[in-house]
Amino acid sequence: MKKLFIKTYGCQMNVYDSARIADLLTPLGYAAADAPDDADIVVLNTCHIREKAAEKVYSELGRLRRLKEERAEQGGRMLIAVAGCVAQAEGEEIARRQNAVDIVVGPQALHRLPEMIARVERSEGRVLETDFVPDEKFDALPAARADGPAAFLTVQEGCDKFCTFCVVPYTRGAEFSRPVAQIEAEAHRLVEHGVREITLLGQNVNAYCGAGPEGNSWSLARLLHRLAEIEGLERLRYTTSHPRDMNDDLIAAHRDLQKLMPYLHLPVQSGSDRVLEAMNRRHARDHYLRLVDKIRAARSDIALSSDFIVGFPGETDTDFEQTMALVREVKYPQAFSFKYSTRPGTPAAAARKQVPEQAKSERLQALQSLLAEQQADFAKSCEGLSMPVLFEKPGRKTGQAVGRSPYLQPVHVDDAEHLIGEIHDVTITRAMRNSLSGALTAVRPKGMAAA
Ligand code: 5AD
Ligand code: SF4
Numbered sequence: 109m110k111k112l113f114i115k116t117y118g119c120q121m122n123v124y125d126s127a128r129i130a131d132l133l134t135p136l137g138y139a140a141a142d143a144p145d146d147a148d149i150v151v152l153n154t155c156h157i158r159e160k161a162a163e164k165v166y167s168e169l170g171r172l173r174r175l176k177e178e179r180a181e182q183g184g185r186m187l188i189a190v191a192g193c194v195a196q197a198e199g200e201e202i203a204r205r206q207n208a209v210d211i212v213v214g215p216q217a218l219h220r221l222p223e224m225i226a227r228v229e230r231s232e233g234r235v236l237e238t239d240f241v242p243d244e245k246f247d248a249l250p251a252a253r254a255d256g257p258a259a260f261l262t263v264q265e266g267c268d269k270f271c272t273f274c275v276v277p278y279t280r281g282a283e284f285s286r287p288v289a290q291i292e293a294e295a296h297r298l299v300e301h302g303v304r305e306i307t308l309l310g311q312n313v314n315a316y317c318g319a320g321p322e323g324n325s326w327s328l329a330r331l332l333h334r335l336a337e338i339e340g341l342e343r344l345r346y347t348t349s350h351p352r353d354m355n356d357d358l359i360a361a362h363r364d365l366q367k368l369m370p371y372l373h374l375p376v377q378s379g380s381d382r383v384l385e386a387m388n389r390r391h392a393r394d395h396y397l398r399l400v401d402k403i404r405a406a407r408s409d410i411a412l413s414s415d416f417i418v419g420f421p422g423e424t425d426t427d428f429e430q431t432m433a434l435v436r437e438v439k440y441p442q443a444f445s446f447k448y449s450t451r452p453g454t455p456a457a458a459a460r461k462q463v464p465e466q467a468k469s470e471r472l473q474a475l476q477s478l479l480a481e482q483q484a485d486f487a488k489s490c491e492g493l494s495m496p497v498l499f500e501k502p503g504r505k506t507g508q509a510v511g512r513s514p515y516l517q518p519v520h521v522d523d524a525e526h527l528i529g530e531i532h533d534v535t536i537t538r539a540m541r542n543s544l545s546g547a548l549t550a551v552r553p554k555g556m557a558a559a
Contacts, residue, residue, distance in 0.1 A: 109137060109138075109139050110138045110148040111138065111139055111140070111141035111146050111147045111148050111149075112130065112133050112138040112139065112140060112147060112149050113141040113142075113143065113144045113146075113147035113150045113151070114126045114130060114150075114153060115144075115150070115151070115152050115153065115168065117152070117153065117154050117155040117165070117192070118153075118154070118155025118157060118161060118192070119157070120307070120309055120347065121215075121260075121262060121265070121309050121310075122153050122154075122155060122192055123260060124260040124261070124262050124309055125191070125192070125215060125218060125262075126151075126153045127252065127253070127255065127260075128218065128249050128252065129153065129191065129218060129221060130253075131249070131251075131252060132218075132219065132221055132222055132249065132250060133149075133221070133225075135250070136222055136225075144175055145175060147186065148185070148186060148187065149186070149187040149189060149225065150172055150175075150186065150187070150188050151189045151190075151191055152165055152168060152169070152172075152188075152189070152190050152191065152192070153191045154190060154191065154192035154193060154194035154195060155192060155193055155194065156192075156193035156194045156198075156279050156451070157193070157274075157275060157276070157449075157451075158449035158451075159449045159450065159451070160449070161194075162197075162198070165190065165202075166202075166205065166206070169188070169190070169202075169205075169206045169209065170206075172186075172188050172208065173188075176188060176208050177208075187210045187211065187225065187228055187229075188208055188209050188210055188211070189209075189210060189212075189213060189225075190202050190209055190211070190213070191213045191214075191215070191218055191221075192214075192215055193215060193275065193279035195215075195238065196214035196216075196238050196278075196279040196280075197275060197279050197453075199212040199214065199236050199238050200236075203236060209234065211224050211225065211228060211234070212234075212235075212236040212237070212238070213236075213237050213238075214237065214238035214239070214240075215265075215279065216238075216239065216240045216241055216242050216245055216265075216280070216281055217237040217238060217239050217241065217245070219244070219245045219248035219249050220237050220248075224237060240281040240282075242266065242284040243284065246286050246290060251293075251294065251297055252294050252297065252298060253301065254297075254298050254301035254302055254303045256302075256303075256500055256529075257302055257303055257305060257498060257499070257500055257528070257530075258303070258305040258306075258500050258512065259298045259305070259306050259307070260306075260309050261294055261295060261298070261306050261308055261309065262286070262308075262309045262310065263285065263291050263309065263310055263313065263316055263318065263328075263331065263346075264283065264284065264286070264309075264313050264315065264316045264318070265280055265281070265284050265310060265311060266280045266281040266282050266283045266284050266311060266312075267280060267282075267283060267311045267312050268282055268283045268312075268315075269312065269350060269352075269388075269389075269390070270388060270455075271377070271387050271389060272386065272387055272388045272454060272455040272456040273417060273448060273451065273454055273456045274451070274454060275451045275453070275454060276311050278453060280311055283312060285310075285315075285316050285318035285325075287319045287320075288318050288319065288320045288326050288331060288334065291308075291331065291335075292334065292335070292338075295335055295341065296338060299338055299339075299340045299341045302529055303341070304340070304342045304343060304498055304530075304531065305341075305343035305345070305369075305498050305512075306341060306343070306344055307344075307345040307346065307347060308328070308331070308335075308344070308345070308346040308347075309346075309347065310346075310348070311348065312348070312349075312350050312353060313328060313347060313348060313349055314328050314346070314349040314353040314355070314358055316328040316331060318331070327355065327357055328358055329358040329361045330357070332344055332346070332358075332365060332368060333361065333364075333365065336367045342367060342498070342531055343367055343369050343498060343531075344367050344368050344369065345368075345369050345371060345516075348373050348375065349372065349373065349375075351374060351375075351376065351389075351391045351395065351396050351399055352390050352391050354374065354403070356402075359399075359402055359403055359406045360406060362406045362407040362410060363406040363407055369514045369516070370410045370411060370514050370515060371410065371411045371413070371442075371514065371515050371516045372403065372410055372411070372412055372413065373413040373415075374396075374399070374400075374403075374412060374413070374414060375414050375415035375416075376393075376396050376414050376415075376416070377389060377414075377415060377416060377417050377420075378416065378417065378420065378423070378427065378430075378431050379393055379427075379431035379432070379433060379434030379435070380393070380423070380426075380427035380428075380430040380431060381393050381430075382427055383420050383422070383423050383427050383431075386420065386421070386422055386456075386459075387456070393430070393434060396434075397434070400438055411441040411442060411486065411515040412438060412440055412441065412442075413441070413443050413444075414438075414440055414443045414444070415443070415445070416431060416435075416443065416444070416445040416446070416475060417445075417446055417447075417448050418431070418445065418446070418447055418448065418471040418472050419447050419463035419467060419468030419472070420448045420456065420463070421448070421456050421460075421461050421462050421463065422459065422463075423448075423463055423471075428474075428475075431475065432474065432478060435475070435478055435479065435482070436478070439482050439485075439486075440479060440482050440483070441482065441486035441487075441515060442483060442486075442515075442516065443479045443482075443483075445472060445475050445479060446472075447469070447472050448463065448468065450462070484541070486515075487517065487539035487540070487544060488539045490513070490515075490539060490544060491536050491537065491538065492535070492536065493536050494533050494535045494536075494549040495513050495514060495533065495534060496513075496514060496531050496532065496533055496534075497511035497531065497533075497546070498511050498512055498530075498531045499511040499521070499524055499527045499528045499529065499530060499531075499532070500512060500528065501528060502525050502528065503520050503525075507523045507524070507525050508521065508522050508523075508524065508525065509521055509524035509527060509528055510543075511534075513534075513536075513544065517543060517544050518542070518544070519536070519543065519544045519545070519546050520543060520544070520546070521534055521545070521546050521547060522547070527548075532548055532549075533548070533549035534547065534548060534549060535547055535548075535549045
């Protein structure tokens with residue numbers, strides 16, 4: 109049996125794509141390898157969003173090259189493939205910088221991987237495919253396999269927003285929504301294989317506008333309503349949303365759909381209108397704050413999350429203070445924050461007023477300590493509450509299981525390993541830095557009165 113090792117960088121869509129790569133190669137006789145050392149083919153599924161992420165790929169390729177040479181000395185063969193957004197953005201450069209690479213495949217061409225491997229095996233030399241063919245891709249991919257009770261399902265790819273800092277419109281291409289029937293079929297299949305929670309993925313998931321059964325276009329809200337009818341599917345989530353596409357029907361779905369979990373990742377990036385404008389975000393600070401109010405009116409316990417960029421070109425101390433003030437006003441149970449990273453080819457990269465590294469570091473530190481405080485406050489407020497947890501996998505301790513709260517926090521529970529795949533009420537006993545501990549909520553025997 110041949111062995112496959114996939115290393116995934118970056119976002120959840122890459123996690124989904126890596127699973128699809130495994131699904132594609134399994135019928136060709138590839139089983140999962142535990143490490144690149146035992147693999148016949150190593151795939152790096154890469155991320156181009158910030159410079160650091162892209163640089164990691166080149167250092168990993170250096171290590172793989174040595175493994176490949178050792179293998180060759182022993183008379184064996186190892187293929188190296190680079191997939192994902194670095195492959196799309198820098199395919200030619202990868203080929204130039206690292207001649208150990210056999211295959212470069214962009215995210216929209218990954219369904220062609222089996223044929224590309226066959227070509228390399230026939231010794232046709234290096235193959236490179238970076239076409240944008242998302243509709244062909246989804247038709248060509250095999251049915252997704254379930255791996256545990258929580259699954260990702262890509263419903264939308266690409267982005268037409270062109271924020272001035274972001275590479276996504278260039279690496280993932282234009283917005284594309286999969287048809288409703290295709291998504292429904294994939295969801296049904298996942299549920300038949302034990303999946304209880306599905307997270308719908310898209311770079312701009314709430315801009316979803318896939319074709320419905322009658323050919324008319326469906327919104328994300330309508331899709332969620334349809335998927336919520338699937339028996340056995342207990343939880344729905346979606347990510348990532350753009351504030352511009354957060355329509356009233358989607359907000360109402362948070363009020364009306366009990367299966368839609370009370371967690372929403374809604375990146376604002378900055379609290380300053382001047383910076384938002386320079387970022388081409390096409391929403392103002394006030395629009396975002398009003399949205400937050402509306403969403404909380406629909407679902408009061410919703411946990412909001414966001415992405416922030418500090419040190420965007422031209423950002424002043426006053427701009428940054430506005431971001432801090434927005435964070436204080438909204439209060440985020442969870443958030444991600446980054447220093448602005450110059451991405452070649454994006455409009456902001458050419459801006460004259462780049463912020464010095466020192467200022468970026470100071471701002472990031474200030475923002476992250478505020479966010480950490482808010483995250484800790486939220487976690488603390490969960491202590492003593494009972495909440496349904498979907499148990500996903502074994503924990504580090506024997507018998508322990510780790511699951512997710514409705515707010516996406518990891519929850520550790522002892523003596524619960526036998527409950528993996530199921531949802532049970534858990535009383536939260538302790539809030540830690542990035543997770544919660546709890547115990548199964550005692551079920552009162554029937555007929556016994558509450559204290
Ligand atoms: N520099 C820093 N952060 C970035 N992001 C996207 N592009 C950049 C960049 N050039 C962040 C944004 C986005 C998240 C996925 O990554 O906050 O929402
Ligand atoms: Fe990038 Fe902006 Fe599109 Fe998000 S909305 S993927 S940040 S361009």
